[in-house]
Amino acid sequence: AGDELIDQFYGPSEKELRWRPQDDEWSLKEIAGHLRDNEELALEQIHLIAGDEEPELPARDVDALPLERDYRSADVQELLAAFAGLRRQTYRLLWGLAPEDWGRCGRHPYRGEVTIAQIARELTEHDLGHLWQARRIRETLRRERERPPT
Secondary structure, three states: OHHHHHHOOOOOOHHHHHOOOOOOOOOHHHHHHHHHHHHHHHHHHHHHHHHOOOOEOOOOOOOOHHHHOOHHHOOHHHHHHHHHHHHHHHHHHHHOOOHHHHHOEEEEOOOEEEEHHHHHHHHHHHHHHHHHHHHHHHHHHHHHHHOOOO
């Protein structure tokens, strides 16, 4: 889903990339920044688990960062390039694991014990959720462009 998700950010104008369906929802740019932040955190957690016995895992509210960091003003190409680079690192790390490493775990401050397999599964689910969200935004934008002027 990662590559297909990235494709959702190509084509819309700058104004469309900044547009929010509702005031409390994210724009495409904010989704791109969130994807980068979430990937960065997951990669850090996987690295820690792969390299240590039951490490303490960092916890960050990656859902709050798009508003705190004003991703609507950011360059979407830079956000996507950073996400893609982090995703490549995640793929390389996961592909290099031995089968028994997938069950290695770390200790999350709120969730308790978390395995590498859980983090990898959650990344997939996370991608799919935001793919659906981005497609919904793109479809709304397409309908708006095609609506005859009144």
